[in-house]
Amino acid sequence: MSNAFLQISNAQKVSRKDIPHLPFDQFQSQALELVGNGGKIVHYFAYPDKGSLKLLAVLRTDKLFVAGCDVPDPYPSFTKTCEPFHLFEREMAEQYGIRPQDHPWLKMVRYHPNYTDGAADVFGNDYSQDIPGNYKYYQVEGEEIHEVAVGPVHAGVIEPGHFRFNCIGERVLHLEIQLGYQHRGIEKQLLTVPAKRLPILGENIAGDTTIGHSLCMAQNLEALTGVQPDQGAGVIRTIALELERLANHIGDLGALSGDVAFLPPANYFGRIRGDFLNLSLLICGNRFGKGLVRPGGVRFSLSNDIRKVLNERLAELRPEVTHVLDLLFNAVTVRARFEGCGAVSHEDADHLGLVGPAGRASGMVYDVRRCFPTEHYPHMGIPENKKTTGDVYARARVRYDEILQSLQMVESLAAIPVETQCVNEGIANDLPASSFSVALNEAWRGEVSHAVLTDEKGKILRYKIKDPSFHNWNGLAMSLRDTGISDFPLNNKSFNLSYCGFDL
Amino acid sequence: MLSVLKNRFEQGYRTNRYPEEKVKVFSRYRGRPVIQDNISRATLETCAASCPQDAIDVQNQKIDMGRCIFCGTCENNANGQIKFTNDYEIATAERADLITSGDLPALAEHAKQHFKKLFGRSLQLRQVSAAGCNACEADLNVLATPFFDLGRFGINFVASPRHADGIVVTGPISRNMKTALLQTYEATPAPKVVIAVGSCTISGGPFIGSPEITEGLDKILPVDLFIPGCPPHPMTNLHALISFFK
Ligand code: SF4
Ligand code: SF4
Numbered sequence: 001m002s003n004a005f006l007q008i009s010n011a012q013k014v015s016r017k018d019i020p021h022l023p024f025d026q027f028q029s030q031a032l033e034l035v036g037n038g039g040k041i042v043h044y045f046a047y048p049d050k051g052s053l054k055l056l057a058v059l060r061t062d063k064l065f066v067a068g069c070d071v072p073d074p075y076p077s078f079t080k081t082c083e084p085f086h087l088f089e090r091e092m093a094e095q096y097g098i099r100p101q102d103h104p105w106l107k108m109v110r111y112h113p114n115y116t117d118g119a120a121d122v123f124g125n126d127y128s129q130d131i132p133g134n135y136k137y138y139q140v141e142g143e144e145i146h147e148v149a150v151g152p153v154h155a156g157v158i159e160p161g162h163f164r165f166n167c168i169g170e171r172v173l174h175l176e177i178q179l180g181y182q183h184r185g186i187e188k189q190l191l192t193v194p195a196k197r198l199p200i201l202g203e204n205i206a207g208d209t210t211i212g213h214s215l216c217m218a219q220n221l222e223a224l225t226g227v228q229p230d231q232g233a234g235v236i237r238t239i240a241l242e243l244e245r246l247a248n249h250i251g252d253l254g255a256l257s258g259d260v261a262f263l264p265p266a267n268y269f270g271r272i273r274g275d276f277l278n279l280s281l282l283i284c285g286n287r288f289g290k291g292l293v294r295p296g297g298v299r300f301s302l303s304n305d306i307r308k309v310l311n312e313r314l315a316e317l318r319p320e321v322t323h324v325l326d327l328l329f330n331a332v333t334v335r336a337r338f339e340g341c342g343a344v345s346h347e348d349a350d351h352l353g354l355v356g357p358a359g360r361a362s363g364m365v366y367d368v369r370r371c372f373p374t375e376h377y378p379h380m381g382i383p384e385n386k387k388t389t390g391d392v393y394a395r396a397r398v399r400y401d402e403i404l405q406s407l408q409m410v411e412s413l414a415a416i417p418v419e420t421q422c423v424n425e426g427i428a429n430d431l432p433a434s435s436f437s438v439a440l441n442e443a444w445r446g447e448v449s450h451a452v453l454t455d456e457k458g459k460i461l462r463y464k465i466k467d468p469s470f471h472n473w474n475g476l477a478m479s480l481r482d483t484g485i486s487d488f489p490l491n492n493k494s495f496n497l498s499y500c501g502f503d504l
Numbered sequence: 505m506l507s508v509l510k511n512r513f514e515q516g517y518r519t520n521r522y523p524e525e526k527v528k529v530f531s532r533y534r535g536r537p538v539i540q541d542n543i544s545r546a547t548l549e550t551c552a553a554s555c556p557q558d559a560i561d562v563q564n565q566k567i568d569m570g571r572c573i574f575c576g577t578c579e580n581n582a583n584g585q586i587k588f589t590n591d592y593e594i595a596t597a598e599r600a601d602l603i604t605s606g607d608l609p610a611l612a613e614h615a616k617q618h619f620k621k622l623f624g625r626s627l628q629l630r631q632v633s634a635a636g637c638n639a640c641e642a643d644l645n646v647l648a649t650p651f652f653d654l655g656r657f658g659i660n661f662v663a664s665p666r667h668a669d670g671i672v673v674t675g676p677i678s679r680n681m682k683t684a685l686l687q688t689y690e691a692t693p694a695p696k697v698v699i700a701v702g703s704c705t706i707s708g709g710p711f712i713g714s715p716e717i718t719e720g721l722d723k724i725l726p727v728d729l730f731i732p733g734c735p736p737h738p739m740t741n742l743h744a745l746i747s748f749f750k
Contacts, residue, residue: 111680112716131680152684155663157631157645159638160681181680182635185716193713196556200573204710207639207735264508268515270649274738278530285532285588288639290734291575299576300532309530320514327511424580425554500638503678 004030005057005065010372011219011439013226016453019056019436020067027055027069032082034059040353040366042440043451044088046071046096047462048116053096058438058451062371066438077103084353087470093122095187107135110180110503115188131180132162138176140166145173148485152181159499167485175480175488177473182503190463199426202450203290206467206501211237211244212443213465213501214293216450218426219374219439221295224452225429231376232420233297238376239413240280240289240298242406245444247276248496249357249399249406250321255493256396257328260337265328272324275317282309294426302418310414318407325400338393342479342491345390354475355468356446357402358495360386361394362475368442380409395494433458443468445498467501519653523746527739534574534588535737537567538606543585551578551586557703557712561603569594569602570706570720573734595731595744599722602706602732612747616728619697623669623749627659629699630668632688635717636675636709640702640735644672652738659745665689670697670728674735676704676717677724689725699729701741706730 004020004027022030035041043058056068077100078085089100091109097119100106108123111131125133131152139147146167152160160181166174186201193201202217203210215237222229229237254269277287284292284300292298302310328334344354349362359366363386368374370382385401387394431454438451446468455461476495480488520527529535539548543565552560555578559571567578567586579586596602597614633641644661647654654660662668665688677685689698700721703709708719721727731744 127679130683152681153632153688157633157641157661159633159641160684181678181684182633182675183678183680183716184635184676184711185714186711189711189714196554197710200556200575200710204637204639204734207637208642210637210639264511267650268511270646271518271651274646274649274651281533282530283532285530285534285576286574286734287643287737288735290573290639291577299580306532323511323514327507330507425577498638500635503635 003034003065005034005059005067008064008066008438010064011223011374011437013223013432014066014436016434016436022067022069024069024072027067028078030067031057031059032078034061034065035082035084041084041088042447042449043438043464043466044085044092045462045464046092046098047453048096049461053098056451056453064372064438066436071098074101075099076101079103083351087474097122108132108180110183112180112183112185132178137164138166138174140173142168144168161499165480165485165488170484170486172480172483172485172488175477177477179473179499179502182500184500184504186504187463187465191460196425199294203293205465205504206498207288208248209244209443209445209448209467209498209501210289211240211293212441212448213450214289215241215375215441216439216448218293218295220437220450220452221427221431223437223439224431224435224454225427227296227427227429229297230420232302232418234375235413235418236283236298236302236420237293238380239302239410240283240292241375241441241443242410243276243280244289246403246406246410247273247280248444249403250276252493252496253325253328253396253399255496256338256392256490257334259490259493260334262328262331262334265324268320268324272317272320275313279310279313282306282313294423296427297423298420299422299424301420301422302414304417307414307418314407314411314414321403321407325403329400335393337490338396339391341392341487342483342494343389343391344475344479346388348478349390349475352474352478353471355471356442356444357395357398358472358475359446360398362390363388366447368440368447372440374439374441376413392490392494431458431460445469446472465504467498469497469502472497473502518650519656520651522739522742529590529592529737529739531590533590533592533737534576534579536589536591536594536606536608537569537572537604538587538589539565539567540585543582547582547585551581554578554581566603566605568707569604569732570599570730571703571709571712572732573703573710592737592739593743594733594740595729595748597729597748599706599727599730602730611744615748619728619749622695623697625658627670627745627749628662628668629659629670629672630665630688630692631661631672631674632685634673634675634681634685635678636702636704640674640704643735643738644674644701644741646738647741652742654742654745657746657750659749665691666693668692668696670699672699672701673705673721674701676708676711676719677721679716682718682724686724697728698725699731700727701731701736703732703734706732709734
């Protein structure tokens with residue numbers, strides 16, 4: 001394919017002067033061509049540079065590409081010809097006040113004033129008003145139509161968000177999801193904090209994806225400064241990312257089981273999830289892996305005494321996990337509820353750009369561990385886990401497969417001694433001037449990615465974070481189309497998306 | 505049916521016997537910090553400079569557990585003169601008591617006696633998640649799993665503030681959640697308790713300095729119980745709730 005975009009590698013330093021800065025028309029046609037031919041958007045964001053706004057896109061096929069351009073006035077929306085851009089353009093409008101002309105559904109993403117001093121608000125919001133201000137939710141009209149509004153504060157111990165169902169009887173015609181309640185302003189804050197706080201903010205973007213986000217940040221800072229962590233650090237990071245996947249997938253299957261009122265696996269998996277969190281604590285002192293990953297390596301070794309306990313625990317857990325998996329998946333009543341519920345077609349999943357288990361359940365094979373491997377993954381065979389039915393059953397079944405695969409990976413990595421030179425505070429080196437790096441990892445929900453741009457003094461100019469949930473919330477909305485409203489909890493848990501990861 | 509019974513047998517009885525028997529945690533767990541009296545000024549200054557949370561007061565040789573995220577960076581720089589012990593019983597009734605060289609007042613004795621009388625047999629709590637990273641919520645949620653089984657103490661999380669005796673707040677209270685939080689508080693009938701869980705809620709935690717958050721729940725509501733950590737270990741939560749209310 002001839003393309004003006006520059007081909008790059010995952011977590012590699014690129015000098016900003018090497019990134020093609022295209023005339024807007026060329027940028028637009030090339031980006032639309034790439035995405036129109038099945039490419040996917042990893043990042044598409046705006047950033048200020050020397051008094052003007054610029055755009056940068058990172059796209060992927062089986063390779064990674066980057067290019068940028070100036071923001072034209074007016075900026076014509078790509079979304080009307082190519083849906084995958086829709087949320088990225090809404091985000092751009094909110095963050096930098098760039099109005100995408102003819103965007104089919106321009107609404108705010110997270111409800112905050114834009115980052116540019118003085119630029120007019122695209123949505124006409126008054127942010128002293130409560131979220132979502134003057135926004136009128138999408139409405140279906142008709143005599144028998146009714147609306148159900150849920151949240152922001154939900155009935156359980158969970159994060160806030162607002163869900164608006166348009167229903168006819170029990171049937172959901174449309175679900176609109178409004179988030180933003182968890183917005184902490186992390187992307188902006190990362191530009192102002194001292195270097196010692198960067199990894200702390202990185203690991204607290206979404207606590208259930210601590211390792212996934214920490215790895216993106218560490219890999220970018222390592223790429224920029226040219227620091228290469230030793231092989232042992234790569235092994236420990238890989239173990240940590242797989243333990244994170246195990247704990248979450250197991251917790252999700254327990255929650256799904258609870259939602260179809262099959263309580264034994266719900267309780268067993270609830271506890272077993274805790275056992276896997278405790279294995280993270282065993283290694284680094286924190287159940288969510290906080291404090292483990294720092295730019296330059298890891299802060300905790302896998303010394304032989306720790307490794308011994310890890311292996312013993314894994315040996316105890318393996319039969320329990322497999323038996324409870326069998327209990328859950330052999331129950332006909334469970335299958336009857338999971339099968340056919342909340343199906344998302346491959347075509348819809350492709351247009352929405354779903355990632356991770358939710359994408360794989362609808363036939364999207366993409367897995368960063370196989371396509372753009374980092375850490376120890378180049379040395380590990382990662383099987384394709386795709387399913388075809390796109391329903392709750394498929395989303396559960398992908399997790400089933402991945403639990404057994406991850407367990408096997410951790411067992412094999414922990415079987416041999418691991419040596420690493422631990423770091424403490426991480427990289428103290430200054431960042432290089434006018435550089436760029438983007439890092440992708442397969443967190444348990446799917447592709448997580450951070451991109452960093454530095455200015456001519458080596459200061460971070462733009463730090464862009466994308467949690468997999470950014471791609472997948474619309475998948476949940478889609479799964480509810482024409483489904484009974486009582487199936488919402490089941491579908492919601494089968495996606496189990498992050499609010500804070502989306503809201504940043 | 506047979507497989508259900510077989511599994512039930514394999515799983516056995518897993519609930520811990522706390523508080524009669526202490527629950528052991530893995531040795532790398534970082535609980536209550538202790539700063540040695542004779543720590544050198546230079547060492548403590550190095551530790552303070554490396555602390556990402558600026559939680560160390562060099563002058564008074566204290567760590568503010570309300571700001572600290574228990575990362576252990578200072579411990580690695582302290583030549584053994586700062587230690588994070590395995591003690592997870594670290595909640596306090598006063599914000600000031602979280603600032604410590606290692607000693608903490610016994611929580612049970614500082615609990616307000618009328619709370620014990622009112623809520624000692626039954627305590628219903630409404631949880632409000634207000635930004636943060638969701639790990640605090642996750643480790644509150646596990647209190648309902650068989651190992652911790654909070655329900656055996658008559659303490660439960662309920663769906664409506666109208667049914668609640670108090671609220672448990674997590675996260676640094678984003679601008680977009682502040683009203684919802686205050687409304688939930690208002691909707692809870694008095695007398696009511698307010699519990700701050702996690703470094704985010706107590707001080708802003710990792711997000712200190714962001715204009716989008718509130719640096720400390722006690723600035724906007726009267727807080728009765730402070731549970732530090734990032735997130736607090738489930739045993740820290742369990743200890744705090746039992747000692748304060750039972
Ligand atoms: S453990 Fe607490 S006091 Fe020590 S460096 Fe980390 S945040 Fe600072
Ligand atoms: S205190 Fe730490 S664990 Fe709790 S919500 Fe805040 S960042 Fe997350």
